[in-house]
Amino acid sequence: MSPAPSDESRLERLALASARVPFRLKVAAVWVVLFVLLALFVLAAGFDRDWIRDNIRYIAGGLRYTMVMAVGGIAIAVVLATMGALARLSRNSVAYGISGFYVSFFRGTPLIVQMFLIYLALPPVGRNLADRYTWLPPDFDSVFVLSAAMAGTLALGLNYGAYMTEIFRAGIQAVAIGQGEAADALGMTQGQKMRRVILPQAFRVIIPPTGNEFIAMMKDTALVSFLGVTVASAEIFRRAQLLGKADFKNLEAYLACALIYWGLTAIFTLFQRQLENRLARGYIRTPMKALPVQPHGGGGGLAS
Numbered sequence: 001m002s003p004a005p006s007d008e009s010r011l012e013r014l015a016l017a018s019a020r021v022p023f024r025l026k027v028a029a030v031w032v033v034l035f036v037l038l039a040l041f042v043l044a045a046g047f048d049r050d051w052i053r054d055n056i057r058y059i060a061g062g063l064r065y066t067m068v069m070a071v072g073g074i075a076i077a078v079v080l081a082t083m084g085a086l087a088r089l090s091r092n093s094v095a096y097g098i099s100g101f102y103v104s105f106f107r108g109t110p111l112i113v114q115m116f117l118i119y120l121a122l123p124p125v126g127r128n129l130a131d132r133y134t135w136l137p138p139d140f141d142s143v144f145v146l147s148a149a150m151a152g153t154l155a156l157g158l159n160y161g162a163y164m165t166e167i168f169r170a171g172i173q174a175v176a177i178g179q180g181e182a183a184d185a186l187g188m189t190q191g192q193k194m195r196r197v198i199l200p201q202a203f204r205v206i207i208p209p210t211g212n213e214f215i216a217m218m219k220d221t222a223l224v225s226f227l228g229v230t231v232a233s234a235e236i237f238r239r240a241q242l243l244g245k246a247d248f249k250n251l252e253a254y255l256a257c258a259l260i261y262w263g264l265t266a267i268f269t270l271f272q273r274q275l276e277n278r279l280a281r282g283y284i285r286t287p288m289k290a291l292p293v294q295p296h297g298g299g300g301g302l303a304s
Contacts, residue, residue, distance in 0.1 A: 048252050055247075056256045059239045063260070066235040069153045070218040076157025077164050077213070084165035085172055086194070099165065106162035112223050114159055119151035119227050149235075152224030160217055164210065171206035172198060204279050211272035215265055222257075236260055 080102075087099035106114065126144025130136055146154065175198050183193040222237035229238045237257055244253025 042255070045251070047255055048249060051247065051249050051252050052256045055243055055253075056260070059236060059243065059253070059256050060260050062234050062236040062239040063264075065149065066218060066221050069149060069156065069221045069224060069235065070214065072153040073156030073160060073217050073221075074210075074214045076154065077159075077161035077217075078210070080157065080161030081164035081168045082199075084161065085168035088165065088169050089172060103162045103165050106159050111155065111159045111220060112226060115152050115155040115223060115227060118155050118158075119146065119148060122146060122151075148224060148227035148229045152221070152227055152229075156217055156220060156224075160213055164213055167209045167213070168202070168206055171202040174205045175201045207279060208272065208276045211268070211275065215268050215272070218264060218268070219261055222261075 084099045084102060087095035088103075090096060122144040123141070126141035130138075130141040179197055179201060180193060183197045188196065221235050224235065225238035225241060229235065234242065240253040240257035244250040247253075
């Protein structure tokens with residue numbers, strides 16, 4: 001009889017068998033286990049699955065308003081972050097000071113507070129300016145009156161723009177110094193150098209983290225509901241909130257809302273990953289083929 005295998009040999013064989021299993025397959029197995037545990041939690045909590053199935057489509061109908069606010073907010077943030085990053089890199093003390101104050105304020109205060117300040121404080125500012133300066137147009141104060149969705153979108157753009165300023169600054173600094181020197185040698189102005197040389201290369205570094213910011217902003221649109229968004233323009237969370245209160249199914253409504261946001265995040269994460277791979281494709285160095293070397297005395301010169 002052969003001797004029984006020792007514990008060490010068993011562990012070695014288990015480790016070898018585990019190493020043969022692809023990494024992605026292991027990750028998929030972990031996801032399956034965790035998903036099953038989550039499903040068991042939902043079943044144990046006693047959620048009304050029929051209510052979720054009947055109403056999740058209505059809640060998902062707020063997706064268009066969620067996307068409008070997220071796209072509008074990220075557009076504002078990109079513009080502000082670009083301007084802020086250029087100001088942070090400039091030697092102009094005024095521009096640097098304004099950028100630093102903007103980043104400090106909007107990174108140092110909660111987003112929900114910023115939303116309420118914009119939504120509630122702007123109308124009195126417009127009225128006071130119109131009362132003090134009578135030469136202003138009669139409807140001047142109406143410019144400062146924003147709907148809840150508009151105020152929320154503006155606050156999202158201002159808040160995320162402050163965080164993305166550092167992302168854009170790091171992306172610009174990641175461009176090789178020689179690129180700027182080459183642009184200077186060609187006689188480009190500072191604006192031409194930034195527009196034609198620096199920024200196009202910087203965006204390769206900037207776009208991936210900007211995608212992460214967009215995904216986070218898409219979820220933060222739920223905070224706009226605290227401003228009292230009307231039913232006509234209610235986004236995903238607001239619809240879930242109103243419907244859950246009406247039917248006394250708050251937990252079911254929030255679960256449906258969470259599933260929708262989770263699905264959106266997964267879709268945009270996959271899209272972002274594909275975009276990152278596409279952007280990195282052109283920067284992967286490939287080995288160059290060596291030119292054939294002519295033997296000495298073999299007729300002289302390179303073959304034509």
